[in-house]
Amino acid sequence: MNTISSITTSTKALEKKQKIHGLYAITAPELMPADKLIISIEQAIQGGARIIQYRNKSASPALQHQEAKQLSLLCKRHNVCFIINDDPELAKAVNADGVHVGRDDGKIADARKQLGQQAIIGVSCYNRLENAQNAIVQGADYVAFGRFFPSKTKPDAMQADLQLLEVANQSLNVPIVAIGGIKQDNAQELIKRGADAIAVINDLFHDEQEICNSARIYQGFFSS
Numbered sequence: 001m002n003t004i005s006s007i008t009t010s011t012k013a014l015e016k017k018q019k020i021h022g023l024y025a026i027t028a029p030e031l032m033p034a035d036k037l038i039i040s041i042e043q044a045i046q047g048g049a050r051i052i053q054y055r056n057k058s059a060s061p062a063l064q065h066q067e068a069k070q071l072s073l074l075c076k077r078h079n080v081c082f083i084i085n086d087d088p089e090l091a092k093a094v095n096a097d098g099v100h101v102g103r104d105d106g107k108i109a110d111a112r113k114q115l116g117q118q119a120i121i122g123v124s125c126y127n128r129l130e131n132a133q134n135a136i137v138q139g140a141d142y143v144a145f146g147r148f149f150p151s152k153t154k155p156d157a158m159q160a161d162l163q164l165l166e167v168a169n170q171s172l173n174v175p176i177v178a179i180g181g182i183k184q185d186n187a188q189e190l191i192k193r194g195a196d197a198i199a200v201i202n203d204l205f206h207d208e209q210e211i212c213n214s215a216r217i218y219q220g221f222f223s224s
Contacts, residue, residue: 017174024197025044029056044211068093092115
């Protein structure tokens, strides 16, 4: 690789890292029906959310495309990173910034092939550091660990230890996302331990009147 190509590659990698930082809001159809999805996410963005993930496994393909396209345009208007959950084809169709997939290495390779080198690919690594290490080797741009606390969204998800964040922060060279049961009274501990971003669902969206204010509080933890 020549010097110019090396600098360009390093710059792009840095830009990806910078995008995965702060409040990471994930959509939930049970908390935001179709008629309130866009306004709920816009409120989160106005409060400071820096990453939005579209996740709706129960919707029809047509509705998924419609909602994802609207969110993609909204995020681009506000210069917010937009990620699609587990569907590289949909991510490509709506010009999302990237996709979040499970730990299967094949999924990472398939997503990269479909979306290209510029795409951000995140991987769920649950409570295993080795999952993250393998994902990075396969080309993941960020890794997510959790759940760290009791979760309403995934109550049966594997429990992750807070110490895992410290070890990951010291040994991995990609952004680390913490997820699972995050609330305002435990978020700062996750950031302190090494989380670059915190993924929040229920505590952010359970009260539609407080979304913006709640997002502002969460994002404020990253500057305190």
